[in-house]
Amino acid sequence: MSQALPATAVATVRPARRRRTSSGRRWTGWGFVGPFMVVFALVFLAPIVYSIYLSLYRQQLVGGNSFVGLANYTHAFGDPLFWEGVGRVALFLAVQVPIMLGVALLVALAVDSGRLYGRNFFRISIFMPYAVPAVVATLMWGFMYGTRFGLIANINDALGTHLPNPLSPSWVLASIGNIVTWEFVGYNMLIFYSALRTIPGTLYEAAEIDGAGQWRIVRAIKLPAIRGALVIATIFSIIGSFQLFNEPSILKSLAPNAITTNYTPNLYAYSLSFSGQQYNYSATVAIIMGVITMIVAYVVQLRGMRKEA
Amino acid sequence: MAATTATPTSAGAGTTGAGAARLRSRRTWSADRPRRSTLMTVLTALVLVYALVPLVWLLINATKTQSDLFSTFGLWFGHSFALGSNVADTLTYDHSIFLRWFANTLLYVILGAGGATLLAVLGGYGLAKFRFPGKRAVFAVIIGAVAVPGTALAVPTFLMFSKLGLTNTPWAVIIPSLISPFGLYLMWTFASEAIPTELLEAARMDGASELRTFAQICLPMLAPGIVTVLLFTMVATWNNYFLPLIMLKNPDWYPLTIGLNSWNKQAATAGGEAIFNLVITGSVLTILPLIVAFLLLQRYWQSGLAAGSVKE
Numbered sequence: 001m002s003q004a005l006p007a008t009a010v011a012t013v014r015p016a017r018r019r020r021t022s023s024g025r026r027w028t029g030w031g032f033v034g035p036f037m038v039v040f041a042l043v044f045l046a047p048i049v050y051s052i053y054l055s056l057y058r059q060q061l062v063g064g065n066s067f068v069g070l071a072n073y074t075h076a077f078g079d080p081l082f083w084e085g086v087g088r089v090a091l092f093l094a095v096q097v098p099i100m101l102g103v104a105l106l107v108a109l110a111v112d113s114g115r116l117y118g119r120n121f122f123r124i125s126i127f128m129p130y131a132v133p134a135v136v137a138t139l140m141w142g143f144m145y146g147t148r149f150g151l152i153a154n155i156n157d158a159l160g161t162h163l164p165n166p167l168s169p170s171w172v173l174a175s176i177g178n179i180v181t182w183e184f185v186g187y188n189m190l191i192f193y194s195a196l197r198t199i200p201g202t203l204y205e206a207a208e209i210d211g212a213g214q215w216r217i218v219r220a221i222k223l224p225a226i227r228g229a230l231v232i233a234t235i236f237s238i239i240g241s242f243q244l245f246n247e248p249s250i251l252k253s254l255a256p257n258a259i260t261t262n263y264t265p266n267l268y269a270y271s272l273s274f275s276g277q278q279y280n281y282s283a284t285v286a287i288i289m290g291v292i293t294m295i296v297a298y299v300v301q302l303r304g305m306r307k308e309a
Numbered sequence: 310m311a312a313t314t315a316t317p318t319s320a321g322a323g324t325t326g327a328g329a330a331r332l333r334s335r336r337t338w339s340a341d342r343p344r345r346s347t348l349m350t351v352l353t354a355l356v357l358v359y360a361l362v363p364l365v366w367l368l369i370n371a372t373k374t375q376s377d378l379f380s381t382f383g384l385w386f387g388h389s390f391a392l393g394s395n396v397a398d399t400l401t402y403d404h405s406i407f408l409r410w411f412a413n414t415l416l417y418v419i420l421g422a423g424g425a426t427l428l429a430v431l432g433g434y435g436l437a438k439f440r441f442p443g444k445r446a447v448f449a450v451i452i453g454a455v456a457v458p459g460t461a462l463a464v465p466t467f468l469m470f471s472k473l474g475l476t477n478t479p480w481a482v483i484i485p486s487l488i489s490p491f492g493l494y495l496m497w498t499f500a501s502e503a504i505p506t507e508l509l510e511a512a513r514m515d516g517a518s519e520l521r522t523f524a525q526i527c528l529p530m531l532a533p534g535i536v537t538v539l540l541f542t543m544v545a546t547w548n549n550y551f552l553p554l555i556m557l558k559n560p561d562w563y564p565l566t567i568g569l570n571s572w573n574k575q576a577a578t579a580g581g582e583a584i585f586n587l588v589i590t591g592s593v594l595t596i597l598p599l600i601v602a603f604l605l606l607q608r609y610w611q612s613g614l615a616a617g618s619v620k621e
Contacts, residue, residue, distance in 0.1 A: 026442065028519050032435025033447060036428040036493060043485045044454050047465035054465060103356060110353045115346040122353055124607060126360045131599040133548035135566040136592040139573055140367050143585070144383065151366070151383045158382075186360060246550050253574045273464045274555065282464050290457050 054283035072284040081262040082285055086292070088173065089264050093241040096177040101233060104185050108192035109218060123193065127186035134183065134246040141179045142167070142254040167255035176247045184240070188233050195229035196222060231304030235297045242293040245270065265289045371395055371590045378585055395590040402587055407594075409561060410568040414547060416479060417564055421486030422542040429489050429538050433496025434527060438509060451490055467555050481556035482564070486546045492538040499534035500527070536609035540602065547599055565595045 058068045076082055107126060111119050129137065144151045145166035152163050166175040199222065207217050223230075245266040252259040261275070262268040265285060272282035366383055372395070377387025399407050436447065466485060467476065475481045504527050512522040528535075550566045557563060560571065569591050576583035603610070 026440070029435045029439025029441030029444065031519070032431045032439065032523075033441070036432035036488070037447065039428060039484070039487045040451070040454070043466065043488050044457070044462065045450075047462040047469060048454075048457065050469060051462070051465035054468070107353055107356050110349050113346075113349070114343045115349050116353055117345055117347075117350045122357055124604070125357055128364070128600060128603070129360050131544060131603050132364070132596050133550065133566050135548075135550050135570050136367075136596055137363075139569065139588060139592060140363050143370075143589070144363065144366060154383050182359065182363065185356070249554075250550075250570055250573075253570075253577050256577075269464065270555070273467070279464060279468060286462075286464060294453075294457070 051283040051287055054280050055287055058280050059278075072281055073288070075281065076284050076288055082265060082268060082288075085262050085265040085268050086289075089242055089244050092173060092177060092244060093238060096180060097234070097237045097241060099177075100181045100185050101188055101230070101237060103181070104188035104233075105192055105230075107185070107189045108196060109222065111189070111193055112196040112222075113214070123190070127190050129182050130184065130187040130190075132183065135250055137183050138179055138247050138250040141175070141182070142251050145175055146254060167251070167258055169258040172251070172255055172258040176244070176251065179247050179251075180240070180244075184237070188237070191229050191233055192226055195226035199225045227304065231301060234300055234304070238297055238300060239293055242289060242296070367589060367593055367596075371586075371593045373586065375583070375586045378589075391586070392590075395586050396594070399587045399590045399594065402584065406560065407565075407568065407591060410563050410565045411594075413479070413562055414564040414566075417482050417486065417549070417553075418543055418546045420479075421483045421546040422539060424483070424487045425489040425492055425542040425546075426535060426539045428487060429492035429496045429542075430528075430531060430535055432493050433498075433534075434500045434504075434523060434531070436493075436497045437500035438504060438506065438527075451493065454490060463551060463555055470556065476556050477558050477562065479562060482549070482553050482562075485552055486542075486549065489538070489542050489545065492542055495538055495541075496531070496534055499537075500531060503530050503534065533609050533612045536606055540606060540610050543602070544599060565591070569595065 055072050056067060056069060057065050058072065059065055107122075110116055111123050116122055132140075146153070152166060155161060156163055164171050166172070203221055204217060207221060212220065243266055244264045248259050248263045248267055249270070252263075259267075261271040266289065269282045269285040269289070272278045272285065276282075362384075369384060369386060370378060372390050372392040373381065373387040374389055374391045374395075377389065377391070381387040435441075436444070462485075470476045470481050475484070508526065509522060512526055513519075517526075547564075548566060549564065550570075553562075553564050553567050557567065560568070563571070569588055572584055572591065573588045575581040576585065
């Protein structure tokens with residue numbers, strides 16, 4: 001992430017005034033950034049430090065809190081309940097994210113191409129689900145999936161088909177994937193679209209005069225130009241997948257048999273804390289997930305940026 | 310996020326741009342006014358249908374009584390049109406607790422999203438327009454923190470807040486909402502572009518204080534960016550589920566999201582009354598304000614997003 005410092009302007013203007021203001025102004029920036037950083041330290045940095053501390057201790061029935069070194073970590077590395085959840089979100093990531101970003105990219109290209117009738121309507125309508133809370137989205141889709149007054153039941157009744165129950169254990173992950181895709185496809189589309197709008201129109205004219213077809217323009221101009229947006233959207237989707245919590249947690253009341261308490265690592269950490277009171281182990285699980293997320297996000301960023309060179 | 314996008318553009322522009330200038334007069338169609346494509350419209354319409362059908366389903370089912378919900382086809386109206394009574398029931402059920410949740414949500418949004426926007430605007434402006442000691446460290450810390458899963462912070466934050474006696478109070482929801490790394494990032498790129506440094510120099514030459522320069526000269530120029538950040542932080546706080554879920558036990562402090570989910574769960578508990586019609590109607594009432602805000606303000610946030618991604 002590059003940042004254009006206003007270096008040129010600072011260098012060119014007035015050597016005379018510099019003496020008077022330089023020492024005072026040097027710290028002025030902190031006056032603006034300071035408030036953010038104070039709250040940031042309170043709600044971001046302090047909890048991180050505190051959870052590292054927690055992960056090194058264990059609450060015992062006798063003797064209270066005792067230092068156990070990395071014992072919580074070794075326990076987590078051998079914990080099948082934890083790895084089951086990790087495997088599930090990894091599968092989710094591998095299937096759902098490419099589908100969602102692929103559809104988002106195609107729609108963004110279509111809207112940007114100017115070949116749609118009523119493209120503003122398309123853009124705003126497809127974005128709209130982003131404004132719907134995860135709770136409402138999940139309840140809504142959950143009802144539609146449901147056998148009681150769901151659309152699936154309606155379709156089965158009307159056509160005499162036997163569509164699989166979306167809330168059964170073997171289908172529920174796909175059903176969650178569909179909810180997440182629905183929520184975020186328009187948001188990602190808008191990010192890609194905003195990036196596409198920054199490409200100068202003269203480039204397309206030149207390409208067309210050189211005889212390039214539409215697909216060649218997409219491949220040679222548009223996709224390379226929005227690589228930054230693609231990488232960022234991928235990273236945020238990876239973070240979102242590893243953090244998967246809201247949808248399975250809410251869907252649990254509609255599909256209690258299909259979604260276990262360790263369905264995703266975050267759901268596991270949540271149940272450990274708030275139904276099991278195992279705060280130390282819960283913090284350990286959260287830290288391991290955080291580290292895994294950062295490593296994957298970092299690798300994606302490195303790969304994405306290297307191709308650019 | 311959109312902000313990082315445009316950097317690679319210029320690389321390809323150099324080579325082909327010259328050709329365009331030379332041959333501009335020969336342009337016939339395309340670029341500015343491409344031919345409309347029915348096929349492409351139809352294909353994109355499939356995604357549009359996917360995006361809108363659940364919302365249509367929700368609207369239609371908000372007009373049904375509970376018995377119609379179970380007995381009539383999902384995508385068409387039931388035997389009776391009960392929207393009015395559903396809305397009235399939603400608003401009055403359990404001593405009008407829905408209105409209480411609505412007011413709570415408004416409180417969290419105004420203080421949380423408003424405060425987050427304020428901090429992001431100040432911080433983004435400071436990062437974009439000042440050089441100060443430790444600035445590089447600030448970048449590093451914030452960019453690193455964005456990758457930390459929010460839920461990883463939840464347990465320790467909960468424990469810290471419970472020691473401070475803040476859990477089960479509105480502050481437990483508001484304080485963590487005050488930080489929006491994405492908002493800061495958007496404001497920082499936006500301020501770098503929107504405010505010419507020469508203008509700041511001129512204001513300082515005229516003897517204006519830094520605060521006055523910021524409030525009177527820069528703030529109006531930042532307006533599209535501010536609206537964008539405000540909308541996105543509003544969505545984040547309005548839709549917040551995980552944070553209030555762990556922080557609040559008392560239903561009197563629930564926001565709408567937690568309240569709706571508790572209504573839905575009620576049917577599954579022993580002796581609980583099933584009120585799916587109220588869950589559905591309540592959902593409609595929950596999403597309506599945000600959708601209206603996005604539609605009314607679309608000119609601002611779309612230009613804010615677009616301008617945020619222009620970086621040459």
